[in-house]
Amino acid sequence: MTKGRQLSGPVIGRLGLINKWLLFVYGCLFFLFIYLPILLIMFYSFNSNPINMMILQDFTLDWYRSIFGLSTALTEDSLYVESTSQLMAALKNSLIVACSTTTIATILGTATAIGVHRYRFRLRQFYQALMFMPMLMPDIVLGIALLIFFVNFGMKLSLMTIIIGHLTFLISYVFIVVSARLAGTDTTLEEASADLGANEWVTFRRVTFPQILPGVVGGALLAFIISIDDIVITYFTAGVGSTTLPLFIYGMVRRGIKPEINAIATLMVLSSLIIASLGLYLRSRRR
Numbered sequence: 494m495t496k497g498r499q500l501s502g503p504v505i506g507r508l509g510l511i512n513k514w515l516l517f518v519y520g521c522l523f524f525l526f527i528y529l530p531i532l533l534i535m536f537y538s539f540n541s542n543p544i545n546m547m548i549l550q551d552f553t554l555d556w557y558r559s560i561f562g563l564s565t566a567l568t569e570d571s572l573y574v575e576s577t578s579q580l581m582a583a584l585k586n587s588l589i590v591a592c593s594t595t596t597i598a599t600i601l602g603t604a605t606a607i608g609v610h611r612y613r614f615r616l617r618q619f620y621q622a623l624m625f626m627p628m629l630m631p632d633i634v635l636g637i638a639l640l641i642f643f644v645n646f647g648m649k650l651s652l653m654t655i656i657i658g659h660l661t662f663l664i665s666y667v668f669i670v671v672s673a674r675l676a677g678t679d680t681t682l683e684e685a686s687a688d689l690g691a692n693e694w695v696t697f698r699r700v701t702f703p704q705i706l707p708g709v710v711g712g713a714l715l716a717f718i719i720s721i722d723d724i725v726i727t728y729f730t731a732g733v734g735s736t737t738l739p740l741f742i743y744g745m746v747r748r749g750i751k752p753e754i755n756a757i758a759t760l761m762v763l764s765s766l767i768i769a770s771l772g773l774y775l776r777s778r779r780r
Contacts, residue, residue: 531762538755556756580757583741590652590737591721594659599713601660602667607701609668610675624669627662635662636729643730650732658730659720666719667712674708714768722765 541553560580609621627635639658648654678701686696702709724739731740738761745754 534755535759535762538752538759540752543752556753557760560753560756560760579736580738580741583736583738586652586735587721587738590655590659590727591717593656594663594720595713595717597656598660598663598667598716599709602664602712602716603671603705603709605664606668606671606675607705610672624665627665628669630662632723632725636726639726640729650730650735652735654730654732655727655735655737658726659723662726663716663720666715667709670712670715671705671708674705674711678704711773714771718765718768722761 537547538556539552539554540549541551541555542548605624609617609624636658639654639661643650643654682700682704683696686700691699721737722739724743727737727740728743731737736744738757742754742757745751
């Protein structure tokens with residue numbers, strides 16, 4: 494039996510180059526598939542055609558002006574936002590929910606991560622698994638479960654029920670981010686602080702917290718983005734007068750794709766990108 498011929502160096506080099514180009518093309522097509530719809534929304538948000546947004550006319554910022562109730566050159570028949578006050582009220586509700594859930598989830602998630610990481614107790618692995626469950630559970634199942642819970646306990650659906658619903662899964666996100674940061678901290682610094690006479694609170698404030706601060710901030714920003722963009726759980730836990738911005742947009746889309754929806758969506762995407770970029774920057778910082 495003859496042995497198979499070995500590939501020469503130039504052939505291996507050409508195969509490696511072909512593989513790199515195929516990987517590059519695949520990566521470009523993959524990201525194009527993900528981000529092209531978002532880019533199209535941003536592009537058509539500047540189209541002045543009030544009837545059919547797919548037919549390009551002139552460049553305009555009137556859709557953005559009409560969102561904030563500013564003067565616009567468009568006729569009244571061309572405006573589609575039913576009430577600017579309703580839009581601002583929905584935005585206010587979203588900010589109240591996002592800020593409240595971010596603050597509470599950051600405190601509880603950080604405290605839980607420190608407790609699980611620093612102490613050894615019975616069923617510790619089981620407790621960690623429970624912290625992952627809200628993230629793995631489908632949103633619609635969690636939303637229905639929360640709705641049944643609130644109805645059985647006689648709680649009126651409001652902003653408070655939305656905040657509670659968001660906390661059920663946002664604490665897990667903060668817990669995971671902070672836990673990852675704690676895994677890379679140097680515990681010898683805490684031991685040195687204790688040897689120098691510092692109590693637990695001083696050690697946490699002067700040594701532990703500065704080390705995990707990028708993770709805490711990153712988890713907080715992640716929780717803020719998820720909370721302000723959530724629609725499924727919010728849909729099941731929102732009551733009359735507690736409409737958030739995603740629910741407001743969803744209500745507009747059900748009546749047809751309107752030009753101002755593109756402008757609202759573009760502003761939300763840009764806000765999320767800014768917050769996410771800031772979170773990634775702080776998450777990657779090294780003290």
